[in-house]
Amino acid sequence: MNRVFSGIQPTGNLHLGNYLGALRNWVAMQDGTGGHPAYECIYSIVDLHAITMPHDAGGLANATRSMAAGILAAGVDPARTILFAQSAVAVHAELAWVLMSIARTGWLDRMIQFKEKRGKDAEGPSVGLYVYPVLQAADILGYRASHVPVGDDQKQHLELARDIAIKFNATYGEGLLVPPLPVIGGAEGVGVARIMSLRDGTAKMSKSDPSDASRIDLTDTAEAIVAKIKRAKSDADVLPDTAAGLADRPEARNLVGIYAALAGTSVDAVLAEFGGKGFGAFKPALADLTVAKLAPINAEYVRLIADPGHLDAVLRDGAARARAIAEPVLAQVYEAVGFLR
Ligand code: TRP
Secondary structure (H helix, E strand, C coil): CCEEEEEECCCCCCEHHHHHHHHHHHHHHHHCCCCCCCCEEEEEECHHHHCCCCCCHHHHHHHHHHHHHHHHHHCCCCCCCEEEEHHHCCHHHHHHHHHHCCCCHHHHHCCHHHHHHHCCCCCCCCHHHHHHHHHHHHHHHCCCCCEEEECHHHHHHHHHHHHHHHHHHHHHCCCCCCCCEEEECCCCCCCCCCCECCCCCCCECCCCCCCHHHCCECCCCHHHHHHHHHHCCCCCCCCCCCHHHHCCCHHHHHHHHHHHHHHCCCHHHHHHHHCCCCHHHHHHHHHHHHHHHHHHHHHHHHHHHCCHHHHHHHHHHHHHHHHHHHHHHHHHHHHHHCCCC
């Protein structure tokens, strides 16, 4: 069976953007639904990556637990899928060190996300932020994952992981590492949607947006969801009949896109129903749908987060299963580069 690896940073609260942009697709790949074949799935909460920018050390463990609860609530099944915290498996850091001598600085100098993030750290970027994509390559290559789901912002990092695997194999032996293939977008009905801020249709929905009204958290109550959608930025026009009519209307496009993603249908299908109607009619329908889809996830999250001992046990079990796959790969890598074992 094909093997998927993916990672998500422990950012505390999950929001609708994480869910529709990544997690729902993780579940579909695990289940083999929405047109995906079923994959063997390995999902990691990447806390090693999280410390490459200034972070709240006191809150990190709980952020990791919270992310685990959200991932499980969304439908990841730890009996079938491996879910673990990255720092619990030493192979990630060890393999990253070896791969740092494969990747060239010129390759890393081209990474767009580094350029975007480095300006946000007053002290200047950490070395860890610079080599972040090499650690990401180690995450994937350490499991010989065949596939990685990628949104737009991670395509370049996956390409780098492929280049590292190819150069490693050319240097030390063909077949040692597996250049991973991208799974671009989601499958039908669970399309990976790029969800934008409710206050600005040109900015990605983000947990770092200071305005709470800009995003819908998976922990929001039904009342909060309804209020946020009511206040969401829109425009004065009625909805068009086809997706093309949304081209210059980022807020309208985002809200219709959220509806389509939650309903598991296309934007055109949503507009076939709501074309010609204004936001006074559309927003209540969107609020109802959002509440209905998020309520079960929310309830499961609340149940899981009340039992941190169980969450920690799930992550420990996942880490042990992850080690069983990755440690033999690292042993072969160490032997290939010539380390005395
Ligand atoms: N960098 C990814 C992100 O910010 C997270 C990540 C870390 C990841 N390691 C990974 C994604 C391995 C896919 C595969 O979204």
